[in-house]
Amino acid sequence: MSDHYDVILVGTGFASSFFLLRYLEHAPASCRILVLERGNEDTKAWQLKNQLHTSINPDSIVENDTPAKEWFTSPGFGGNSKCWMGGTTRMMPGDFKLKSRYGVGMDWPMSYDDLEGHYGTVEEVMLVSGPAVTPMPRSRPLPLVPHRFSDPDVLLHQHFPEGWFPMSTARASVYTGKRGICCASGCCGLCPIDAKFTIQNGLADLYKDPRVTLKLRSEVQTVETSGGIATAVNSLREHREVRETADLIVLGASALFNPHILLRSGFKHPLIGRRLHEQMPVYVTLDLKGVKGYTGSTVLSGLGYLFYEGEHRADHAACMMETWSSPFAYRAEDALRIERGRWNERMILGFLFDDLPSERNYVAVSTSDPSRARVHFEDYSDYAKKAADRIPQMIDKLSEALPIERIVGTSLGSTAAHIQGTVVMGDDPETSVVDRYLIHHEYRNLLVLGASAYPSASPAYPTLTLSALSLWAADHIIGSRNA
């Protein structure tokens, strides 16, 4: 059989899998799709046995200049779906229009309405749990009933009915037939009961389709171009160099490795790898009087939108708040209150601020070992820090609803576990690498999927949006082909 395919897809995480989901719905029986995955199969049984979500040490493929700022990555079948926590918030309409509404950052080249239907599809595939009423408009309800609020969430919702909501999450609230109910332990990185949606438990069948050939242990090194199109993918497979050609090449290797592959391939756009960003996460531990924390039915039980949308975004970042209902895995040092009878009169709140992307934070190719991505992060923007400086005022506002006794501690998280920017999308080839359909401006048969395309951050968790973008991109490719 020849080494030419209709499509070569790089990566098996959310971005690639949702693209494949939609693409296969319309692809003819004769279609040949090659999927290249750098890692191993890393089944759930393997993960639990080894207490790891990947058999490849992430440090062996990422060189981090600033280790205080962590970037999580999980090579292997299913990609970062293996280790994600299952947060599935949609972005707010204003997130797409940051420049035109508030004069800061960049606008996205599409609107919330453009993605609304795709958001709904992804929520149905992931069987997302959440409330009937959400702060953003929606055309269809979430598939699963919401998780139970913690006791502090109940008070916040009663006082701020328009500002406090149950979590939208792909951690199941009811048995789905495949996935158990979230046990709120906070061991989401491995999720021993498979309560959260993963590619392995939700979309693995795509890769068994007869049109699809999955090659594990295939480290993509370069994408070849010739005559204005992308022609081939070169990879290292089982220590052997392999060259495969295709009519359509789709990178879905994460915001660390999409730019890494493009840079290794000699792509020259000055923004490739630049504008690496994620939310700035600050965690605050509060002591409460007579109110018991950690009583929700899932690890993160509440979402606060009190300081999200509004004119303040012209001056400082938006904030999405999250209630930690299981602190033990991540915030173990001050989880409990060591006071007789008041053990859990405590709550931990996460404050996620959108950061303005900066070119001084970037991904490059390691000079000592080109197979590794080098990550350099100097700091968050003043825009985000200015908002974080307002946390004391935000807590004052929350104290209208909560009997807050004192602030126990505040800390900046080492990561929000999101990776965004680095192959930015837009309408102008001067200021973006890919267009609104995630197609490379110059090489029109090359797509670069995932959160690498994000022109600006949002306080929202990125996975739902990047998955919706993959459906949007696939629809465009299918529509163009049919036309």
Add this chain to the structure above:
Amino acid sequence: MISRRRVLVGGIGVVGAVGLAGWGVGRVGLKAEIVALLKRRLDFLKLDEKGVQTFATDKVDAIFNKKIPTWNRLRYHFGAQLPSYSRYYRTDGLSRTARFEEGVVQLYLLSSSFFINGADESKLVEYVGYFDPTHPCQNPFAKPVILPT
């Protein structure tokens, strides 16, 4: 006359013996500290003595069995931090020792039958197993989802 080689070998032996003794004394001393700490801070509870001893051994093992940090981790600990880190780091003023003590007490309670028994102070508190949040169903406070009727 004692040869230089003998001095060298003897010296290494003495240093090794002192090191091993220090390591052993450190372990024993730390275990005793943990046992005393639990009895002091939880003097209003009925603690299963054998369980307290076992927990203390497990805790000491956990401390001494920590992996040697990677070079990147060491850089982090020695100050290669983001400028923002100190800006947003605040605590309630507890010393490092006090925070360690609170952490040990918390870990013991989570590792015991205390919360399983609904924090009932009249019941004997037994050590169940060293708390590991990566095992499922470890959150003693979580309540189940209530389905709409």
